[in-house]
Amino acid sequence: MAARTTSRLQLDQATVRRARSLARKVGQPIVRLARQHTTVSVERATLRLAGLGGADPDGTPWVNRLLDSVRADVPLEHGVALPVWDALLRGEAEDLLTLAQKASAGSVRFRLPEGRDATRARSAAGRAVGAGVRRIDARRRERDRMINRHGDAPRQPWVYLIVATGDIYEDIPQAQQAAREGADVIAVIRSTGQSLLDYVPEGATREGFAGTYATQENFRLMRAALDESSKELGRYVRLTNYASGLCMPEIAALAGLERLDMMLNDSMYGILFRDINPVRTFVDQRFSRQVHARAGIIINTGEDNYLTTADAVEAAHTVTTSQLLNEYFAKEAGLADWQLGLGHAFEIDPDLPDSFRMELAHALLARELFPKAPLKWMPPTRHMTGDIFRGYLLDGFFNLAGALTGQGILLVGMMTEAVVTPWLSDRDLALQNVRYVMNAAGNLHEDFIPRPDGFIVQRAHQVLGESIDLLGQIVDHEHGLLDAIADGTFGLMRRPADGGRGLDGVARKSAGYYNPASEILEAK
């Protein structure tokens, strides 16, 4: 840990270690739980890595059709790999797609192979899925080459802009224009409700609700467009999407295959805000993070969301707690520090006295707790009232806090937040705001040393202390984090472990469970 990072808030390193060890204590049982279970989406992601794509004429993906057929004969607890590759070796079909088609027509029976049949099925599955993982590796090397050739974003924080038209063919020119205007990262917001679909839609899509569907083809189209922009602008423009909801593992696999660069991926967001079953979420989350780790993708966590429901001052410590948990889960899944875009947000009521000093304290605390992570700094939304003039000022202060505290990824705030989806002029004004602040005060952090016993330092210590208390309370629950989630500790939501969406797609692994993807991804 660099000396700079310990000096500004004078965090006691023993306290920081204690916070991390509590996070580990909270997280370990969850990781155990995740290792013991599989889900339909993990199994479908495995089929996708083996090269099965596309959908039937009704739009149901072949991975869903094939998995459902397998499940009719062989329980999910054994995994999809052995029955599928056993069927291929038995000559039921010449390839995965044909097998999926025949199985959907009801002309294939699956079984759990034993003895030498099982051994052969294992190695065939391993080869097929291994090829998919190698494609992800190749896309990662391709990203490195392009960054070398075109250059990286010229400065930190990276400027992160959103497009969200619902139509991928409208998104593309908007994204390219945003890149020209200075965006280093483009995020395509997903259609409302996609997180609750238990399948990944297929093909290029032109209709979405307040966002564009995440599909493999949409990923490919947008990445190709931004590759053009990268060439034109002489800097690599990154692309972001969302690995969240019921299909997290599959979307992670598609993101790796299509060279996306960042993915929203939070350990608890789906549970708390989408009422997805906790076990389903933790299993899916671990697998998807393993894929992201392999693909060299930076994850963005969703702590900003807690502050949209709870008060940003009272709940500041829940953000720190969640960051510590997200860090533990991420590292356990193989992600490196540079891949942890831990989230936080500028959401304190601007009418409160000293609100900006508190924002600085919270932002600096995150910076110093996670010195090597490219923190994701989210703009005000809750106190954007439609008064665009006041909102523009608030966004300026948000940018200033970002500059003063060395944030890695800055999601550009729009003064028309809560009014319209950003107009061309809104984006231009927002970028002028960012440029002015970075130009005028980008290096101000060199002079910004809070008084050792001052308000900012004390506030940061208080939040860290409360966060340690909360972690201690979670450890004291009989079933730890699952009970804490069930009793409403986070974001005021109560989510019992046996409730929520997607529970019927979870199975406890049998002794003979086999998944080549997990095997490859675990063996780092």
Place this chain on the structure above:
Amino acid sequence: MSIVRPYGDTTGDGMVQLSFTLPVPHSKVAEGAAVQLANKMGMDPALVAHSRPLGPDHTFFVVYGRVNHLVDTSKVEVVERDYALLTPKEVNAAVKRTLRRRLVVVGACIGTDAHTVGIDAILNIKGFAGEKGLEYYRELKVVNLGAQVSVPQLVDRAVAEKADAVLVSQVVTQRDAHVLNTREMSAAFREAFPPRRRPLLVVGGPRFDETMAADLGVDRVFTRGTTPGEVASYLVDRLAQERKAS
């Protein structure tokens, strides 16, 4: 005085400001075009205070000017909401005061409709239009049954949960499915509950007409753009009235 003009710094000066973008490269022609638009909108004289290119093909303008329109406040028509709009805190307090227990809301998309966008926008904590969904309210117990729920399932669950209100969302309108499904639903509730015990029936969707409530047999119809806060405020208002009546 019901006739007014906009106020800049002097009564009656009619001054307004306006900003917009034209798909025209930044040039003198673009500025002239901006003035022309402002003139046609009733601003005269119009002053382009600021213009700035947005890329090669667009120009952004800030225009100040005087409008020649008069407005008559006595002729303004507004549709008054017949319930008070409450904050989540006020909703929670009102529930505590009137029910002395949590208010139970059961929600679903019925029939074959798989579009949970509407019901989720109202119920999920994530919410809609910057407002948190009903799950966010401490004093509301929300049971979201999701999509493709049959009417008997919905009635059974409403009975089991002792629902105070049932929220149904309908997006698909092919062959008037939304109307038929809603009528079937309201009839089933009428059959299953004595009149005074029946939960409030609320239906929502982009193609409903707010005036159709009686025809559909429901207590309220909400249409496009309805926010969770409006629904929560309505529920609290009606349940408080029922309490008073009983």
